[in-house]
Amino acid sequence: MTLAGSNIKAVVCTNVCKSYGKVPALKNISFTVEQGEIFGVIGPDGAGKSTLFRVLTTLLLADSGTASVEGMDVVKEYKEIRKNVGYMPGRFSLYQDLTVEENLKIFATLFHTTIEENYYLIKDIYSQIEPFKTRRAGALSGGMKQKLALSCALIHKPSILFLDEPTTGIDPVSRKELWEMLRKLKSQGITIVVSTPYMDEASLCDRIALIRDGEFMKIDTPKGIISGFRKELWAVRGSNMSALIGHLREVDGVVTCFAFGDNHHITVDNTVLTKEILRSRLEEKGHNEIYIEKIEAGIEDCFMELANR
Numbered sequence: 597m598t599l600a601g602s603n604i605k606a607v608v609c610t611n612v613c614k615s616y617g618k619v620p621a622l623k624n625i626s627f628t629v630e631q632g633e634i635f636g637v638i639g640p641d642g643a644g645k646s647t648l649f650r651v652l653t654t655l656l657l658a659d660s661g662t663a664s665v666e667g668m669d670v671v672k673e674y675k676e677i678r679k680n681v682g683y684m685p686g687r688f689s690l691y692q693d694l695t696v697e698e699n700l701k702i703f704a705t706l707f708h709t710t711i712e713e714n715y716y717l718i719k720d721i722y723s724q725i726e727p728f729k730t731r732r733a734g735a736l737s738g739g740m741k742q743k744l745a746l747s748c749a750l751i752h753k754p755s756i757l758f759l760d761e762p763t764t765g766i767d768p769v770s771r772k773e774l775w776e777m778l779r780k781l782k783s784q785g786i787t788i789v790v791s792t793p794y795m796d797e798a799s800l801c802d803r804i805a806l807i808r809d810g811e812f813m814k815i816d817t818p819k820g821i822i823s824g825f826r827k828e829l830w831a832v833r834g835s836n837m838s839a840l841i842g843h844l845r846e847v848d849g850v851v852t853c854f855a856f857g858d859n860h861h862i863t864v865d866n867t868v869l870t871k872e873i874l875r876s877r878l879e880e881k882g883h884n885e886i887y888i889e890k891i892e893a894g895i896e897d898c899f900m901e902l903a904n905r
Contacts, residue, residue: 604667606631606756606787607652612661614647614810621647622658623810629789634782636801637791638895644810645791646686649760652789653683666755679707682749686760686791688741692734696725696744699733700751707752717784718747721777739770746777756787763792775800795896806899813902818895825893825901827851828866831859832874834883843881847874854900859887861897 607629614622621644629635637645650656652663654674663670665677690699697711700722704711715722725743728736733744742762749757759778763771775797778788790801798804798818805815814821834840841860844853849869853862864874871888878886893901 604631605629605664606633607635607663607665607789609648609652609663610661612648612651612658612663614644614651614656614658621810622651624661625810625812626661627805627812627815629787630802632782632785632787633802634778634788634790634800636798636804637789637807638793638795638798638804638899639791639807640793643807645807646760647810648807649683649685649758649789649791653681653758654678655683679752680755682752682754682757684742684745684749684757684759684762686764688733688745690733690741690745690748693732695730695732696736697729699744700747703748704751709752711751714751714753717753718750720780721750722747724773738766739773742766742770742774743777746774750781754786756789757781759788759790761791761793763794763797771797795894795899798895804895806895806902808899808903813899821895821898822893825898827863827893827901829891829893829897830862830864830871830874831856831887831889831891832862833859833885833887834878835885836883839881840878840883843878843883847877849873852900852904856896861891861900863901 605628610626612622612625625648637648639645647656651658652665652670654670654677657671666680668677670677700711721743725740728740733741736744746762763774778790782788801818803815803817804821806813832840832844841853841855844850844860844862847869849865851863851865853860874888875886
């Protein structure tokens with residue numbers, strides 16, 4: 597197991613490309629992951645996150661480029677990499693007809709270890725599902741399935757974890773619990789590379805890469821990405837939100853407009869547009885109960901701004 601603080605990068609990826617037929621999935625992906633950090637790959641479904649993880653865990657060959665994990669080449673030293681990484685795919689892939697305990701024993705045996713030998717690694721996670729160890733995996737709730745999958749990924753004492761959308765499809769409480777577990781694993785020196793489509797999870801990572809259509813748009817700390825957002829951003833809402841978004845896009849001085857929860861977020865050219873002018877234009881279109889406020893950008897705002905360059 598490579599310890600945090602080693603001079604070896606946990607992950608080095610250089611100009612990795614992968615296509616499925618004529619459809620490019622990864623386009624010249626290059627990045628590094630430091631030992632002991634939580635590195636997030638943030639982007640929508642179909643952006644290339646799972647393909648990247650499969651390349652880095654030696655399950656898929658890239659068309660071009662190079663990648664190494666813990667200093668080992670993903671092509672030449674794939675057997676050694678598989679001994680040193682834990683991988684949790686996006687889809688639950690354990691044995692549905694076997695019990696919780698049977699699944700964990702199988703994974704421990706495959707890596708020539710036992711549950712007892714490495715129980716300390718999974719105690720905080722496994723103790724929450726241990727009362728159900730005789731229940732079939734297929735009968736578990738979404739959150740419990742993820743805890744079992746994470747336990748199986750950890751049982752052989754990996755130095756690095758690759759977690760592909762671990763919080764997709766689980767309830768908010770389970771999402772919070774899982775991220776608390778990841779922080780504890782980080783404190784034990786385990787490097788974590790995690791993907792998610794949820795922009796609000798970006799702030800829980802040390803550094804993030806924003807991915808779209810197989811390309812990394814930007815890599816930085818969450819704060820670094822937000823600080824790079826230079827445009828004036830307003831939140832706007834009114835009594836008819838579905839009509840409002842179309843009318844906002846017609847206003848001179850509105851550069852971009854996207855729906856964000858209860859509001860529409862717009863970037864504006866403030867040399868052309870003021871709040872008073874915008875309010876007047878919207879009232880002319882029949883809108884009322886109009887709310888306009890300047891706001892600070894979030895990660896999702898930064899993602900949309902980068903995607904529209």
